[in-house]
Amino acid sequence: MPKLPATRILCLAALLATALHAQTHRVAAPENVTRSVGVYEWTGDLAKPTAARLVPVSLFIEGTYQNGGTYYARPIPLALLNGNIYSLEKAGVPEGMVTLDYARHLQATASDDSAEPHPTDANTTGFGWFGYGTFAALPAPRKVSALHASSNLATIVSSKDDSSKDTDRPTFTNKKTDDTKTSASNKSSQPSASVTPVASDDDPDRPHLSKPPSATPSTPAGTPDPASTPPATQTPAESTDSRTTTTAKDPQDDNDRPTLRHRDPKQAAADRKERSQSSVTGVPGSLNDDPDRPNMRRGRSEGIGGAPAPQLTGLPPALHQIVAVSDPTNRETHPFSRDWATPTERAEVLAKLEVIARQQITLYARNNGAEAPTSKPVPRPVSKPSRRPAPAARGLVEPHPPFVSTAPLASEQLTPYTLSYGGLPTFVYTASNPPPAGSLTVPERYVTLVVQQLPSGELQLAFASVTDAAHLDRTPWFRLVDAVDPNAEHRASLLFELRGHSSRQFALYRVLSAKAEQQFTTEAIQ
Numbered sequence: 001m002p003k004l005p006a007t008r009i010l011c012l013a014a015l016l017a018t019a020l021h022a023q024t025h026r027v028a029a030p031e032n033v034t035r036s037v038g039v040y041e042w043t044g045d046l047a048k049p050t051a052a053r054l055v056p057v058s059l060f061i062e063g064t065y066q067n068g069g070t071y072y073a074r075p076i077p078l079a080l081l082n083g084n085i086y087s088l089e090k091a092g093v094p095e096g097m098v099t100l101d102y103a104r105h106l107q108a109t110a111s112d113d114s115a116e117p118h119p120t121d122a123n124t125t126g127f128g129w130f131g132y133g134t135f136a137a138l139p140a141p142r143k144v145s146a147l148h149a150s151s152n153l154a155t156i157v158s159s160k161d162d163s164s165k166d167t168d169r170p171t172f173t174n175k176k177t178d179d180t181k182t183s184a185s186n187k188s189s190q191p192s193a194s195v196t197p198v199a200s201d202d203d204p205d206r207p208h209l210s211k212p213p214s215a216t217p218s219t220p221a222g223t224p225d226p227a228s229t230p231p232a233t234q235t236p237a238e239s240t241d242s243r244t245t246t247t248a249k250d251p252q253d254d255n256d257r258p259t260l261r262h263r264d265p266k267q268a269a270a271d272r273k274e275r276s277q278s279s280v281t282g283v284p285g286s287l288n289d290d291p292d293r294p295n296m297r298r299g300r301s302e303g304i305g306g307a308p309a310p311q312l313t314g315l316p317p318a319l320h321q322i323v324a325v326s327d328p329t330n331r332e333t334h335p336f337s338r339d340w341a342t343p344t345e346r347a348e349v350l351a352k353l354e355v356i357a358r359q360q361i362t363l364y365a366r367n368n369g370a371e372a373p374t375s376k377p378v379p380r381p382v383s384k385p386s387r388r389p390a391p392a393a394r395g396l397v398e399p400h401p402p403f404v405s406t407a408p409l410a411s412e413q414l415t416p417y418t419l420s421y422g423g424l425p426t427f428v429y430t431a432s433n434p435p436p437a438g439s440l441t442v443p444e445r446y447v448t449l450v451v452q453q454l455p456s457g458e459l460q461l462a463f464a465s466v467t468d469a470a471h472l473d474r475t476p477w478f479r480l481v482d483a484v485d486p487n488a489e490h491r492a493s494l495l496f497e498l499r500g501h502s503s504r505q506f507a508l509y510r511v512l513s514a515k516a517e518q519q520f521t522t523e524a525i526q
Contacts, residue, residue, distance in 0.1 A: 031488075032062075033060060033061075033327075033329075033487060033488045034059075034060070034061045034327070034328060035059075035060045035061075035325065035326070035327045035486065035487060035488050036056065036058070036059045036060075036068055036078075036079040036084075036086075036325070036326040036327075037057045037058045037059075037060075037068070037323065037324070037325055037484055037486050037495070037508075038054050038055055038056045038057050038068060038079065038086065038131070038323075038324040038325075038326075039054070039055045039057060039321050039322070039323065039324065039481055039495070039497070039506065040052065040053075040054050040055075040086065040088055040098060040321070040322050040323075040324040041053055041054075041055060041312060041319055041320065041321050042309065042312065042319075042320055043312065043316055043318055043319060043320065046088075046095075046096065046135065046320070046322075047096075047135060047137060048135075049135065049309045050309075050310065051309060051310045051311060051312035051313075052132070052135070052308075052309040052310075052312050053130045053131065053132055053311060053312040054080070054086065054098065054100065054130065054131035054132070054133065054324055055069075055128075055130060055506070055525070056068030056069045056077060056079040056080060056129060056131065057495070057506045057508075057520075057522055058486055058508060058520050058522070059071050059078065059079050060486055060487040060488075065486070065487075065508075065519065065520040067522055067523060068080075068522075069128050069129045069522065069523065069525070070129075070523070073129070076103050076129075077103070077129055079131075079326070080100060080103035080129055080130075080131040081100070081103075082100055082101060082102060082103070083099065083100065084099070084100045084131075084326055085097060085098070085099050085100075085326060086098045086099075086100070086133075086324040086325065086326045087324065087325050087326070087327075088135075088322050088323070088324055089322070089323050089324070089325055089482075089484065090322060090323070090337075090482060091335055091336045091337035091417065091482060091483055092333065092334050092335045092336045092337070092483065092484070092485065092492065093333060093335050093337070094138060094333065095138070095322065096135055096136060096137050096138060097135070097136045097137075097138065098133045098134065098135050098136070098324065099133050099134055099136070100131045100132070100133040101132060101133045101134060101308045102131075102132055102308075103129060103130065103131045103132070104129070104130055104132070104311070105127075105128070105129050106127040106128065106129075106130060106313075107127045127525060128523070128525035130311075132308050132309070132311055133308050133309075134307070134308045134309070135309065321481050321482075321497070322481075322482065323481060323482045323484045323495060325484065325485075327488065329488075331488060334485065334490050334492075336417050336418060336419055336483040336485075336492040337416070337417065337418075337483075338416040338417055338418045338425055338426075339416075340416065346414065346416075349414065349416075349427055349453075349459070350412070350414050350429075352459055353414065353427065353429040353449055353451065353459070354409060354412075354431075356449060356451070356459075356461065356464075357409060357429065357431055357447045357449060358406070358407050358409070360447055360449070360464050360466050361407050361433050361445055361447055361466055362407065363466075364445065364466040364467075364468075365445075368471075407433050408433065408434060409431045409432070409433060410431065410432050410433075410434050411430075411431060411432045412429070412430070412431040413428075413429070413430045413431070413480070414427060414428070414429050415427070415428045415480065417483050417492065417494075419483060419491060419492040419493075419494075419511060420490070420491040420492070421490065423491075424452040424453060424454065424455075424514070425452065425453040426450065426451070426452050426453075426462075426511055427449075427450070427451050427452075427453070427459070428448075428449070428450050428480050428494065429447075429448070429449040429450075429451070430446075430447070430448050430449075430478075430479065430480055431446075431447055432444055432445065432446050432447070433445040433446075433447065443468040443469040443470040443471075444468060444469045445466060445467070445468045445469075446466070446467055446468070446469075446477045446478075447464075447465070447466045448463075448464070448465045448466075448477075448478040448479075448480070448496075449461065449463070449464050450462045450463035450464075450494065450509075450511060450516055451514075452511065452514040454514070460514040461514075462511050462514045462515055462516045463509065463511070463516035465478045472499070472500045472501045473500055473501050473502075476498035476499055476500045476504070476505070477498070477499045477500075478496045478497075478498060479496060479497040479498075479499055480494065480495075480496055480497075481495040481496065481497055481506070482495055483495070484508075486508055486519070486520070491510075493508045493509060493510045493511075493519055494508070494509045494510075494511065494516070495507075495508055496509065498521075500524075503524040503525065504524070504525060505521055505522050505523070505524055505525070506521070506522045507519075507520065507521040507522070508520045508521075
């Protein structure tokens with residue numbers, strides 16, 4: 001058999017080691033994430049709202065997104081079960097807690113032209129499911145007293161100084177050696193006197209174990225044995241053994257002894273009756289008693305009290321919105337808000353986005369055959385005369401001067417985010433373009449922009465949406481709710497409300513590399 005070269009032997013050994021390593025390598029199982037995202041809407045104060053409701057948006061379960069308003073509705077959706085706790089978050093930072101008390105499926109009847117929602121059964125469709133609960137503020141952080149410099153400085157004194165010796169200071173010494181030295185010292189100083197060493201048992205603070213009367217030393221000679229002497233008639237006070245200083249403790253008198261409380265049958269019956277009245281027992285065979293049904297975070301958050309807020313109906317003008325997240329696992333807080341780098345950064349970014357917004361509004365008006373906003377030509381700088389021929393002489397057509405729209409912008413909002421660790425700065429801009437005064441043909445327009453700032457400092461447009469009040473049924477109005485982490489991967493998505501004339505939806509958008517991609521969209525509600 002021919003011998004293999006040394007290089008082949010080394011290669012075979014390396015391949016064999018790699019195969020063995022691959023067989024013994026263990027791959028961790030992926031985390032099973034169940035996370036519900038909703039929008040909490042209220043009017044008035046957040047702590048004491050005049051009316052409130054929770055709108056379910058998405059449910060991330062088993063690696064996919066499901067509609068939070070319809071998933072596992074047997075008969076109540078999983079995201080709206082009674083007792084679910086939602087954390088109200090602003091850019092990833094908790095602002096409060098809401099515990100759901102009940103849920104309603106609202107719809108409008110066919111004969112009711114007012115379209116006022118009312119509760120119905122789960123088999124109908126219409127306005128959708130909403131949750132109602134009680135708000136609780138976060139517990140106040142524990143106050144820590146500030147540290148102050150001490151007015152009395154510590155002094156370090158050498159232990160060799162006899163005046164500074166502390167007699168109560170604990171020392172670690174060899175007991176046998178110290179006793180030997182003490183005996184030798186006493187014998188040398190007083191040879192004619194007998195020296196009795198101090199016993200260690202003479203310490204007054206030393207704990208002692210007292211012996212019972214049966215364990216006492218034997219009786220000295222000449223003394224009658226109490227065991228052989230018949231007891232005389234004595235009072236209970238005189239029957240105490242005079243040879244012992246302690247009396248045997250009755251175990252019944254031990255205060256720390258555990259005891260079993262014998263309850264009164266009437267009191268026990270009253271307690272059972274009270275528990276039966278305070279709890280809610282489901283109907284046998286209910287669809288909610290499924291043992292395989294997944295559960296969200298259940299219970300009641302600390303500090304909650306009182307009754308839930310009244311039901312919120314319709315879309316009132318003073319409507320507030322905040323992201324609500326329910327997760328069975330307590331996860332580390334990840335803020336997604338971004339601070340402005342310089343005092344002038346916000347003004348600089350806002351000026352650039354206003355230019356982009358006006359261009360988008362002008363382009364929208366031209367594409368839809370509407371009256372374009374007023375515009376004016378940009379003044380061109382005066383150039384010095386040159387010997388180059390005129391454009392006409394070269395056979396070129398001089399382009400039209402560029403125009404910049406002067407459309408007025410109102411209700412401007414600019415929100416900065418950092419959607420992931422080390423990600424690009426992301427800015428969301430929303431504004432409206434009110435119609436000219438006295439105009440009846442030009443509707444109000446709405447613009448939404450999402451841009452990311454490149455490392456070079458330039459702004460790159462990732463998403464743009466423009467619509468008007470007359471075409472909301474065709475192109476909804478993108479209204480920013482906030483940034484939220486919908487699947488617990490420490491990367492936020494932008495949650496928008498897509499509002500139309502008579503209905504609305506909620507959508508999640510992921511922004512990567514200056515490009516916005518739609519992740520999930522709910523069904524049309526209300």
